[in-house]
Amino acid sequence: MIEIRGLKKSFGVKVVLDGVDLTVPRGKNTVVIGGSGTGKSVLIKCIVGLLRANEGEVLIDGEDVTKMDERELVRARRKFGMLFQGAALFDSMNVGENVAFALRRLHLYPEHQVRDVVEEKLAMVGLRDIQHLMPAELSGGMKKRVGLARAIAAEPEILLYDEPTTGLDPIMADVINELVISLRESLGVTSISITHDMASAYKIADHIAMLYKGMIVEVGTPEEIRNTRNPVVSQFVEGRAEGPITAEHEDFIRFVHRSGETGMQGGR
Amino acid sequence: MADIGKRNGLTAVLDTFGTKVFRMVEHLGNIFILLLQCLGWLFRPPSEIRNIVKQMEEVGINSMPVVLVTATFTGMVLALQSWSGFQRFQATSFVGSVVALSITRELGPVFAGLIVSGRVGASIAAELGTMKVTEQIDALVTLATNPVKYLVVPRVVASTLVLPVLVIMADLVGILGGYFVSVYLLGANPYVYTEKTFQYLESWDIYSGLIKAAVFGFLIALISCYNGFIAEGGAEGVGRATTRAVVASSMAVLVSDYFMTSLMF
Numbered sequence: 001m002i003e004i005r006g007l008k009k010s011f012g013v014k015v016v017l018d019g020v021d022l023t024v025p026r027g028k029n030t031v032v033i034g035g036s037g038t039g040k041s042v043l044i045k046c047i048v049g050l051l052r053a054n055e056g057e058v059l060i061d062g063e064d065v066t067k068m069d070e071r072e073l074v075r076a077r078r079k080f081g082m083l084f085q086g087a088a089l090f091d092s093m094n095v096g097e098n099v100a101f102a103l104r105r106l107h108l109y110p111e112h113q114v115r116d117v118v119e120e121k122l123a124m125v126g127l128r129d130i131q132h133l134m135p136a137e138l139s140g141g142m143k144k145r146v147g148l149a150r151a152i153a154a155e156p157e158i159l160l161y162d163e164p165t166t167g168l169d170p171i172m173a174d175v176i177n178e179l180v181i182s183l184r185e186s187l188g189v190t191s192i193s194i195t196h197d198m199a200s201a202y203k204i205a206d207h208i209a210m211l212y213k214g215m216i217v218e219v220g221t222p223e224e225i226r227n228t229r230n231p232v233v234s235q236f237v238e239g240r241a242e243g244p245i246t247a248e249h250e251d252f253i254r255f256v257h258r259s260g261e262t263g264m265q266g267g268r
Numbered sequence: 269m270a271d272i273g274k275r276n277g278l279t280a281v282l283d284t285f286g287t288k289v290f291r292m293v294e295h296l297g298n299i300f301i302l303l304l305q306c307l308g309w310l311f312r313p314p315s316e317i318r319n320i321v322k323q324m325e326e327v328g329i330n331s332m333p334v335v336l337v338t339a340t341f342t343g344m345v346l347a348l349q350s351w352s353g354f355q356r357f358q359a360t361s362f363v364g365s366v367v368a369l370s371i372t373r374e375l376g377p378v379f380a381g382l383i384v385s386g387r388v389g390a391s392i393a394a395e396l397g398t399m400k401v402t403e404q405i406d407a408l409v410t411l412a413t414n415p416v417k418y419l420v421v422p423r424v425v426a427s428t429l430v431l432p433v434l435v436i437m438a439d440l441v442g443i444l445g446g447y448f449v450s451v452y453l454l455g456a457n458p459y460v461y462t463e464k465t466f467q468y469l470e471s472w473d474i475y476s477g478l479i480k481a482a483v484f485g486f487l488i489a490l491i492s493c494y495n496g497f498i499a500e501g502g503a504e505g506v507g508r509a510t511t512r513a514v515v516a517s518s519m520a521v522l523v524s525d526y527f528m529t530s531l532m533f
Contacts, residue, residue, distance in 0.1 A: 050406050070414070078412050088407040090399075102411040105314070154412070 001026045002047065002158065002190065007056035007066075008214075009042055016042045018214030019056070024207075029184050029191045031201045033236065034211035035245065040194035041085075043211065044160050047192065048080050049073045060158070078106070081151030081189075082160040085167075087143035089135035095122075095146050096131030102154040121149040124186075125179055141172035148179060152187065159183065161193035165200045173200060180204045198237055202226070210236060212245070299494050302416065306424055306490070309417035316422045323426035327388050327485075331434060334387065335380050339438035342375050343367055343445030351454050363456065364464035367446035369473060374529070376438040377431075377477045381484035381521040384431060386514055389492040392423055393513030396496025397506035405497070415497075424489040431485030432478040439474065476532045483524055488517040 002024040009017040016039040024030045034040050045051040047058050049065050058065040065076060089098050099118045103109055109117050115131070122128060125145040135143060144164065151159060164180060165173035177200050184191060195201050201208055202222045209219040210233045218225065218233045228234050235243030350366045396419060399405050405415045443465060450456040492513040499509035 045406070048410055050409055074412055074414065077410060080410055082407070082410040084403045084407055086402055088403040090404055090407070091402075092395075101413075105411065105413050107314075150407075150411070160410075 001059075001061065002192070003057070003059040004043075004047070005057045005059070007043070007046060007058060008054045009039070009046055009051060010054060015214055017046070017053070020211070020214070020216055022209055022216050022219070024190060024192055026190050027184070027188050028206040029180065029193060029204055030207045030209060031205035032192065032194045032209050032211050032216075033196060033198070033201055034194075035196065035236065038211050039214060040196075040211055041162060044082075044162055044192060044194055048077060048082060048160060078154065079157045080160060081154065081156035081158070083144065083147050083151050083162060083164055085163045087135075087140075087147035089138075089143055089146060089150070091135045093135075094131065095133050095135070095138070098135065098146060099131075099150045099153050101150060106154060108154060118149075118153070121153050122146070124152065124183070125149045126175070141168050141175065144168065144172075144176055145179070148176075148183075152183065152189075155187075157189060159189045159191040161191065161195075163195055163197075164193060165195065165197045173197065174203075176200075177203045198239065212236075295494075298498075299490060302420065302494050302497075303490060305416045306420050309414060309421050310425070312417070316417065316425075319418070319422040320425050323422045324430050326391075327384070327423075327427050327489075328430040328433060331384055331387050331430075332437070335383050335434050335438050336441050338379050338383055339371070339376060339442040340445040342379055343371055343442035343447075344449045346370055346375070346442075347446035347449040347454070351450060351456075360454075360456065361460055361464055363450055364446070364461040365468045367450075368443055368465045368469045371442035371446070372439050372469065372473045372477045374477075374525075376435050376442055377480040377484060378521065378525055380431060380435050380438050380481060381488065381525070382518055384427070384434070384485065385488050385517040385521055388427060389488050389513045389517040390510050392489060392492035393496040393499070393510045394506055396493055397499030397509040400497060400499045401502055401505055420490075420493045420497075423493055424486060427485040427489035428482050429485070431481040431488075435477055435481040436474075439477065476528075479532075480525060480528050483528060484521050487520045487524060491517045491520055 002022075004020055004022040004024075007017050007020040008015070020043060022030070022032075032040055032043060042051060046053045047065065049068065053066045056066065060076060060079060063076065065073070068076060089095075090101065093101070096115065096118050099121055100114050103114055103117060104111075118131060119128065122130065125148050127142065127145055127149070130138075130142070130146075135146070138146065161180065164176050168176065180191070180193065181204055183189060193201075193204060205222050207219060208222055208225040209216050210225070210230075211217075212232050218228060218230050220228070225233065225237060228237070232244050235245050346367050347363055350363045351360055354360045354363060354366075396405070399419075405419075408415050408418060447458075447461060447465070450461050451458045495509045495513035495516065499505045
């Protein structure tokens with residue numbers, strides 16, 4: 001179980017997370033939705049310890065990630081697997097070496113078994129006989145699947161998905177959705193996904209949480225979110241151009257525009 | 269925010285300058301922290317020997333041709349210049365000594381350092397910068413691997429060990445280049461030239477050059493790794509990081525060269 005309590009993170013004067021509270025039950029998939037630039041990626045990076053939160057707690061099975069030193073974090077991160085937005089495959093290595101990376105670093109299997117284990121992990125994401133290919137030779141969907149195979153290779157308890165379907169065609173997006181669901185069912189992993197693709201969110205989520213202005217404004221089952229009364233959430237999930245989010249956004253644009261002008265005068 | 273508009277020219281200049289200085293001090297501090305992390309991870313298991321060997325190949329074998337060509341021509345032009353200069357006071361017999369001392373003490377290490385700054389510094393910063401902006405460095409972290417240990421330590425160790433080797437070869441071909449120009453083109457007596465080459469050359473001249481080379485290799489790799497790590501903002505950011513890495517490591521080579529020389533002799 002993952003419990004996030006009062007998580008705050010800012011960059012300089014820009015407050016990105018302003019007290020996030022979220023509980024992610026074991027074995028379930030929680031999807032965090034929110035507009036671009038609302039701090040979804042920052043949230044996920046704080047959970048895995050890639051970014052240090054300014055305040056608050058992230059409890060993984062009762063252990064607070066935010067208070068750990070680098071060495072404890074390395075140990076704690078073994079529980080995690082993460083799928084990055086652009087798959088983030090190591091482009092100097094072939095597919096087999098990518099998937100085997102954590103297995104070799106952690107010496108989880110003797111070297112002569114690694115190849116078979118890798119083939120097994122690739123089979124779980126529906127790929128075979130591609131170990132010798134380089135990442136540059138793969139399509140976007142295949143990269144994501146290889147990234148997923150790499151993330152599950154060391155058998156993590158928690159999977160983090162950073163926009164798993166972004167940039168894929170609808171069919172490939174659905175293939176990834178199915179994979180996310182089947183991995184949850186076959187491995188029983190706890191997962192957190194962040195996305196702004198509502199079709200994907202409805203399909204893969206056990207719970208959906210909406211991040212807005214640095215806070216979780218609503219948590220619920222897909223059905224509850226679909227029928228929400230919260231104007232912010234309903235604007236987002238229905239994808240309307242007009243509503244409270246846009247109005248705020250336009251104010252923000254005007255503000256940036258104004259401060260940009262004065263900034264330029266100062267520079268001269 | 270309102271008072272920004274009221275600034276006059278002088279404060280604006282000071283402001284820009286001051287920001288630059290602050291930024292530079294910040295970078296120096298960060299590089300020092302990276303250095304400490306690097307030392308901290310150096311001897312911790314698992315060992316990165318395979319990775320180090322791969323980087324040594326990358327730095328050493330691939331830089332060798334260009335370093336050797338540079339050193340040969342440096343030796344040649346040095347012979348040519350000192351010959352025409354020394355002719356004015358009938359001291360051409362000392363050309364061998366001048367070439368040998370200049371190459372081993374100064375030009376071998378410095379030119380090798382500058383070439384490696386350009387070649388290796390750029391490639392390190394571009395590679396790590398690309399890894400940074402495509403989240404590959406974050407991916408390393410989530411795969412239970414410390415990026416400093418996996419990426420920085422092997423590069424720094426390899427570069428520190430390999431540069432002295434490159435410089436030994438640069439010394440050799442530089443002196444040979446000088447010899448060929450003096451003996452075959454300018455008509456120096458080969459026996460006198462060889463004797464003068466070794467007469468004033470002490471082993472410390474060579475060792476000091478090798479120590480310099482090791483320090484250059486260390487600085488180049490560290491600075492370039494740092495610049496790769498702080499790259500952000502896509503292809504343009506990687507380009508900027510690469511430029512900064514080359515400029516900063518070349519400057520580090522020349523500046524540290526002065527201070528090491530003043531300490532050594």
